[in-house]
Amino acid sequence: MSLLQVSHVTHGYGSAIFRRTKRSTVLSDVSLVIEPGQCLGLLGTSGAGKSTLGKVILGLDKPRNGKIWFQGIDLYAASAAERKKLRRDLQVVFQDCYSSVNPKMNAEQIIGEPLLNFEKLSKQEHVRRVEELLEIVGLSAQDRTKYPHEFSGGQLQRINIARAIALKPKLIVLDEAVSSLDMVTQAAILALLSHLKMNFALSYLFITHDMKAAYQISDALAVMEKGELVVHCEDKEQFMRLQHPSVQKLVQSMLPEHPRFRSGRDEGGRDRATVPW
Numbered sequence: 001m002s003l004l005q006v007s008h009v010t011h012g013y014g015s016a017i018f019r020r021t022k023r024s025t026v027l028s029d030v031s032l033v034i035e036p037g038q039c040l041g042l043l044g045t046s047g048a049g050k051s052t053l054g055k056v057i058l059g060l061d062k063p064r065n066g067k068i069w070f071q072g073i074d075l076y077a078a079s080a081a082e083r084k085k086l087r088r089d090l091q092v093v094f095q096d097c098y099s100s101v102n103p104k105m106n107a108e109q110i111i112g113e114p115l116l117n118f119e120k121l122s123k124q125e126h127v128r129r130v131e132e133l134l135e136i137v138g139l140s141a142q143d144r145t146k147y148p149h150e151f152s153g154g155q156l157q158r159i160n161i162a163r164a165i166a167l168k169p170k171l172i173v174l175d176e177a178v179s180s181l182d183m184v185t186q187a188a189i190l191a192l193l194s195h196l197k198m199n200f201a202l203s204y205l206f207i208t209h210d211m212k213a214a215y216q217i218s219d220a221l222a223v224m225e226k227g228e229l230v231v232h233c234e235d236k237e238q239f240m241r242l243q244h245p246s247v248q249k250l251v252q253s254m255l256p257e258h259p260r261f262r263s264g265r266d267e268g269g270r271d272r273a274t275v276p277w
């Protein structure tokens with residue numbers, strides 16, 4: 001059974017006014033799957049509908065049509081008890097690490113919030129779990145008393161990741177989660193996410209416009225255009241070889257500056273199926 005199955009989802013915004021329907025379609029008949037332990041990179045230009053799909057998958061925005069199956073349960077038809085369980089297993093990390101946290105809460109309060117909501121831990125156990133989570137994401141136990149303004153953007157995104165993994169979820173929606181970070185920090189956070197995925201058997205929906213970042217972290221890749229899923233490929237190496245114009249454009253966008261890697265052929269005249277670095 002797939003972990004997540006998005007089945008023929010259509011969604012839009014707007015409302016019917018005086019019987020005249022003024023609605024825009026943002027998602028058109030989107031279907032995809034994410035398997036346990038898999039990262040699906042979801043690419044597309046601005047306004048393609050990626051974040052809207054993320055919200056629909058998170059259970060935050062009921063689609064007009066179609067179904068979201070998460071762990072075999074119809075997300076929008078689930079009972080209250082089922083929804084509570086699904087909420088634990090479905091987490092999110094957004095792009096803006098600063099607006100994702102309450103500036104008046106310290107790291108312990110931020111990371112510990114889901115634990116307080118979902119688990120009954122003693123004060124001692126609670127602190128120990130928070131300290132452990134801080135260390136898992138590459139910060140130190142002493143950081144628990146610090147406030148958001150005392151962290152860099154990269155460190156704060158680590159705090160957001162620690163909060164997202166606190167309840168040992170199955171799927172994390174990473175919505176442009178590394179996009180606002182500088183290249184070095186971005187690489188470090190991508191390495192952390194890959195490490196966590198392997199060690200905690202996590203699955204990700206990695207929403208991005210950055211082909212290089214998507215290639216680095218994903219197993220499968222998909223492309224959205226104007227609300228439609230135009231490409232969905234289970235194997236990222238195979239994706240790189242697709243002739244679809246959107247894929248070609250994305251592959252070109254990630255070619256390194258070095259002339260050796262600019263052409264589609266290597267020194268021996270062989271096809272470069274993938275981009276080496």
Ligand SMILES: Nc1ncnc2c1ncn2[C@@H]1O[C@H](COP(=O)(O)OP(=O)(O)OP(=O)(O)O)[C@@H](O)[C@H]1O
Nearest residue numbers: 013014026044045046047048049050051052053209
């Ligand atoms: N709450 C909303 N009300 C009305 N329109 C919305 C709303 N949220 C998004 N949209 C519109 O839906 C379309 C898709 O937006 P969405 O944010 O899902 O795209 P995206 O691919 O994630 O783009 P970006 O990479 O810029 O975030 C856009 O045209 C956007 O203006």
